Amino acid sequence: METKQNGLDLKKQPGRVIDKPTNPMVTPLLNDLYQFTMAYAYWKANKQSERSVFDLYFRKNPFGGEYTIFAGLEECIKFLANFKLSNEEIDFVRDSLPNCEEAFCEYLRGLDCSDIEVYAIAEGSVVFPKVPLLRIEGPVAVVQLLETPFLNLINYASLVATNAARHRFVAGKSKLLLEFGARRAQGPDGAISASKYCYLGGFDATSNVAAGKLFGIPLRGTHSHAFVSSFMSLDEIVDKALRSSDGKSTSEDFVSLVQTCLTKIQACNSSSLCGIFSETNKSELAAFTSYALAFPSAFLALVDTYDVMKSGIPNFCAVALALNELGYKAVGIRLDSGDLAYLSTEARKFFLAVERELKVPDFGKMIITASNDLNEETVDALNKQGHEVDAFGIGTNLVTCYAQAALGCVFKLVEINNQPRIKLSEDVTKVSIPCKKRSYRLFGKEGYPLVDIMTGENEPPPKVGERLLCRHPFNESKRAYVVPQRVEELLKCYWRGNADKAREELEPLKEIRNRCIKQLENMRRDHMRRLNPTPYKVSVSAKLYDFIHFLWLNEAPVGELH
Numbered sequence: 001m002e003t004k005q006n007g008l009d010l011k012k013q014p015g016r017v018i019d020k021p022t023n024p025m026v027t028p029l030l031n032d033l034y035q036f037t038m039a040y041a042y043w044k045a046n047k048q049s050e051r052s053v054f055d056l057y058f059r060k061n062p063f064g065g066e067y068t069i070f071a072g073l074e075e076c077i078k079f080l081a082n083f084k085l086s087n088e089e090i091d092f093v094r095d096s097l098p099n100c101e102e103a104f105c106e107y108l109r110g111l112d113c114s115d116i117e118v119y120a121i122a123e124g125s126v127v128f129p130k131v132p133l134l135r136i137e138g139p140v141a142v143v144q145l146l147e148t149p150f151l152n153l154i155n156y157a158s159l160v161a162t163n164a165a166r167h168r169f170v171a172g173k174s175k176l177l178l179e180f181g182a183r184r185a186q187g188p189d190g191a192i193s194a195s196k197y198c199y200l201g202g203f204d205a206t207s208n209v210a211a212g213k214l215f216g217i218p219l220r221g222t223h224s225h226a227f228v229s230s231f232m233s234l235d236e237i238v239d240k241a242l243r244s245s246d247g248k249s250t251s252e253d254f255v256s257l258v259q260t261c262l263t264k265i266q267a268c269n270s271s272s273l274c275g276i277f278s279e280t281n282k283s284e285l286a287a288f289t290s291y292a293l294a295f296p297s298a299f300l301a302l303v304d305t306y307d308v309m310k311s312g313i314p315n316f317c318a319v320a321l322a323l324n325e326l327g328y329k330a331v332g333i334r335l336d337s338g339d340l341a342y343l344s345t346e347a348r349k350f351f352l353a354v355e356r357e358l359k360v361p362d363f364g365k366m367i368i369t370a371s372n373d374l375n376e377e378t379v380d381a382l383n384k385q386g387h388e389v390d391a392f393g394i395g396t397n398l399v400t401c402y403a404q405a406a407l408g409c410v411f412k413l414v415e416i417n418n419q420p421r422i423k424l425s426e427d428v429t430k431v432s433i434p435c436k437k438r439s440y441r442l443f444g445k446e447g448y449p450l451v452d453i454m455t456g457e458n459e460p461p462p463k464v465g466e467r468l469l470c471r472h473p474f475n476e477s478k479r480a481y482v483v484p485q486r487v488e489e490l491l492k493c494y495w496r497g498n499a500d501k502a503r504e505e506l507e508p509l510k511e512i513r514n515r516c517i518k519q520l521e522n523m524r525r526d527h528m529r530r531l532n533p534t535p536y537k538v539s540v541s542a543k544l545y546d547f548i549h550f551l552w553l554n555e556a557p558v559g560e561l562h
């Protein structure tokens with residue numbers, strides 16, 4: 001039987017209060033039925049406590065790339081710390097299993113994760129296929145009950161974090177990336193998880209208020225077309241007074257001030273301004289003016305409701321100039337349709353012309369935000385054409401991971417009762433790597449990671465400056481000697497029921513995000529490029545290679561030809 005901590009609450013040990021999972025739906029029942037049927041069958045066979053080791057890993061990087069961002073670990077640890085089946089849940093399991101004996105229910109009632117150990121790569125790390133992201137050890141029936149929830153918590157988190165990182169890569173470091181996906185995400189958890197993990201993957205902010213509150217992610221937003229089209233005319237604006245930013249004076253009629261500014265722009269004889277517009281849409285001007293009255297120090301406008309260059313931009317500039325006269329600085333515009341390269345360039349020219357003609361310092365530096373079905377390809381295309389966008393608002397393609405539906409992490413038994421296990425397949429990429437293993441990242445002379453290597457648990461670790469043979473796990477001819485300049489052990493202990501032994505603390509999201517950004521910056525550029533990136537090498541030690549192939553031959557039946 002599992003060793004209990006004498007009824008001690010695992011999540012409330014001194015100095016180690018671990019919250020519940022973010023989503024209250026994450027309970028032991030968020031599981032596949034077969035985990036419970038297997039748990040029952042293990043229990044019937046009196047095998048439930050056999051010490052097992054499982055690896056959680058993926059087989060192929062997503063989005064046609066050669067890297068993945070590991071995310072979701074914190075939620076797994078929260079799940080472990082709070083793992084307990086309620087009486088109601090046990091009743092449901094009893095009713096869901098045929099012939100369930102009461103003694104099994106008693107066994108379930110006593111289960112927690114005090115006898116589980118989890119070793120993991122730090123969340124936010126750049127990771128590669130086949131290398132375990134997590135190694136989970138414990139009584140086989142309990143570990144089996146962790147498979148589905150862990151995969152659920154890691155698969156989407158890592159996929160969307162990787163998607164975010166890829167968008168960051170094409171957009172470049174200097175651009176502001178805003179996640180706008182809540183309305184298009186796959187349900188409430190999709191929205192909350194997307195906001196969290198897009199931030200982890202390098203986005204700057206989210207429009208999702210709940211995610212801002214839950215995780216402290218910066219909130220950003222503009223306004224929608226509905227706000228613009230809800231206005232009919234300037235006469236709707238009743239309270240027209242606006243105090244100056246220093247509070248020393250008040251414009252009693254900000255609407256007239258805006259109209260005067262519009263006339264000023266119209267009267268400019270600059271070739272960049274005149275001829276572009278004559279009459280602008282007055283209901284749009286009313287909307288912008290109202291928005292500025294509500295947010296004089298954070299004014300920005302969605303300028304594509306009627307016509308970007310003939311109406312939206314001149315109207316925005318009129319309101320921005322009026323604000324400027326009262327000591328405020330407008331923030332900028334959002335473009336949500338049309339040719340974003342062309343329109344952003346034209347908008348910038350217009351702002352610069354206003355700066356020059358009307359002598360308004362920094363007017364040319366207005367922030368131009370672009371949105372509308374953006375994805376890696378469109379951002380890349382915009383870069384190639386040349387554009388003046390400062391911020392990208394990205395929703396649907398980012399949070400739904402439109403380019404790839406799932407990461408495909410798996411959870412495989414690699415050892416039980418100290419006996420290594422292997423899963424064979426016709427497809428070599430699906431053969432599991434047996435044994436309780438350690439893994440290391442080896443860094444080269446230039447500071448970049450060169451190769452990840454897995455070894456048996458008891459092999460001596462790779463040493464700096466010492467030549468080491470790294471072998472492809474399945475392809476005999478692929479091997480290389482490496483002399484590492486730095487060695488980093490990848491798997492660290494994040495959970496053990498026995499709180500007296502050291503384990504890694506859970507980190508704030510911001511630190512995880514920093515790790516992700518730093519590690520991505522330290523990858524060799526050819527692994528990162530979008531077209532035909534070079535695969536990063538994942539290897540095993542010579543000893544583990546030999547053992548894998550010995551076990552493979554041992555387990556694979558010899559065919560007979562007739």
Ligand SMILES: Nc1ncnc2c1ncn2[C@@H]1O[C@H](COP(=O)(O)OP(=O)(O)OP(=O)(O)O)[C@@H](O)[C@H]1O
Nearest residue numbers: 336337338339340341342372373374378381382385
């Ligand atoms: N310069 C550009 N190069 C490549 N793609 C672009 C460029 N500008 C915009 N896009 C993308 O082209 C698509 C245009 O979308 P769509 O055909 O729906 O037109 P739209 O501008 O939204 O028109 P509408 O106002 O009628 O909705 C979007 O996915 C957008 O991100």
Ligand SMILES: O=P(O)(O)OC[C@H]1O[C@H](OP(=O)(O)OP(=O)(O)O)[C@H](O)[C@@H]1O
Nearest residue numbers: 180336371372373374393394395396397
């Ligand atoms: O395009 P996404 O990447 O998903 O970004 C979010 C979109 O959501 C908003 O409008 P919405 O799409 O609801 O309306 P619209 O398509 O008419 O602009 C916004 O204007 C963006 O277009």
Ligand SMILES: O=C(O)c1cccnc1
Nearest residue numbers: 180207220221222223393
């Ligand atoms: O704030 C915005 O501009 C926004 C938010 C969500 C979706 N689209 C746009």
Ligand SMILES: [Mg+2]
Nearest residue numbers: 336371372373
């Ligand atoms: Mg849209």
